[in-house]
Each structure stands twice: as C-alpha cells, then as structure tokens.
Amino acid sequence: MPLADGIDDLARAAARGDAGAVDALLAAVRPEVLRICARLLPNREDAEEACQDTLLALATGITRFEGRSSFHTWLYRLAANRARSTYRVLRRRWLVEAAGVPLPEPPDPRRTSVVAGTRLDLLDALDSVRPDLAEAVTLRDVLGLSYREIAALLDLPEGTVKSRLHEARQQVRQRLSDE
Numbered sequence: 001m002p003l004a005d006g007i008d009d010l011a012r013a014a015a016r017g018d019a020g021a022v023d024a025l026l027a028a029v030r031p032e033v034l035r036i037c038a039r040l041l042p043n044r045e046d047a048e049e050a051c052q053d054t055l056l057a058l059a060t061g062i063t064r065f066e067g068r069s070s071f072h073t074w075l076y077r078l079a080a081n082r083a084r085s086t087y088r089v090l091r092r093r094w095l096v097e098a099a100g101v102p103l104p105e106p107p108d109p110r111r112t113s114v115v116a117g118t119r120l121d122l123l124d125a126l127d128s129v130r131p132d133l134a135e136a137v138t139l140r141d142v143l144g145l146s147y148r149e150i151a152a153l154l155d156l157p158e159g160t161v162k163s164r165l166h167e168a169r170q171q172v173r174q175r176l177s178d179e
Contacts, residue, residue, distance in 0.1 A: 011071035050086035133168035
C-alpha cells in the first residue's frame with residue numbers, strides 16, 4: 001500500500017479526537033489523496049479541488065472511521081466519492097453557465113487527450129448508474145481495491161460486491177457503447 005505503515009495508528013488517534021494527529025494525518029495523506037483524485041479527474045485543478053474537498057471531509061469526519069477496514073481503504077472510498085461529486089458539481093456549473101450566457105465552447109478533452117476523454121466518459125457513465133453500483137466499480141476498477149477490501153469497507157459479503165460489480169460493469173458498458 002502506498003501509505004506508510006503507521007498511518008492506521010495515526011488515523012485511530014485522529015478518530016479519538018487528537019487534534020495533532022488530525023493535522024499530521026492530513027499532511028501525510030495529501031499526496032495520496034491528490035493521486036487518487038487525479039486518477040478520476042483529467043484536469044489538475046479539478047483534481048486539486050476534489051483533493052481539498054476530501055481533506056475537509058476527512059478532517060470533519062475522521063471520528064466516523066471505525067477501523068473495520070484499513071484507513072487506506074476508507075480513504076480511497078472517501079476520495080473516490082469526493083472526486084465523483086466534484087465532477088458532478090463542475091459539470092452542473094458549466095451547464096448552468098453555458099445555458100445562461102453564450103460562452104465559447106470549452107476545449108473538449110475527448111479531442112485532445114484519449115486518457116482525459118476516457119475518464120470523462122467513464123465519469124458520465126458512472127453518473128448514470130445507482131450510487132452503490134458506481135461506488136463499487138470505482139473502488140475496484142479505477143482504484144484497484146480487492147474484493148475483500150471493498151466488502152469490508154462497504155460492510156457487505158464478497159458475493160454481493162461481485163454481484164454489484166457485475167451489474168455496474170454491464171450498465172457502464174452499455175452507457176459507453178451508446179455514446
């Protein structure tokens with residue numbers, strides 16, 4: 001795992017309310033959180049915005065970390081959900097601005113970068129499936145968590161995780177092929 005071995009201990013101390021541990025934890029995980037967000041969002045500034053949202057959510061919600069899974073796994077879930085949420089907010093904001101004021105068309109990453117376009121297509125497709133399915137496929141196929149890690153994180157049997165992944169992949173595949 002990319003994070004240092006002692007990060008789980010630091011997370012447990014932060015979850016118990018140790019303010020110094022929260023500060024140290026935020027500093028320690030920031031590079032990892034930015035990397036996770038950048039795997040989902042093709043624009044560096046968008047990834048940085050999602051990273052900040054994730055760190056804020058981490059600071060305010062660390063007391064909900066129960067230790068059922070490793071902190072690293074819990075952090076992946078938090079960052080993936082915040083990155084997807086940031087994408088939805090930015091997309092909605094652009095659509096509202098574009099509807100009200102004739103703006104020049106923004107550069108279409110689908111024409112300039114195959115990787116960026118693929119990520120945008122994937123985010124759009126994930127937005128079209130149920131949130132629990134989108135979360136499972138993001139954790140497995142984008143962030144590379146194991147079935148066991150996802151099952152522990154979501155408090156589900158591995159079979160349910162596999163079933164959700166199967167359904168999500170079918171829906172995402174259908175959405176991507178429709179485009």
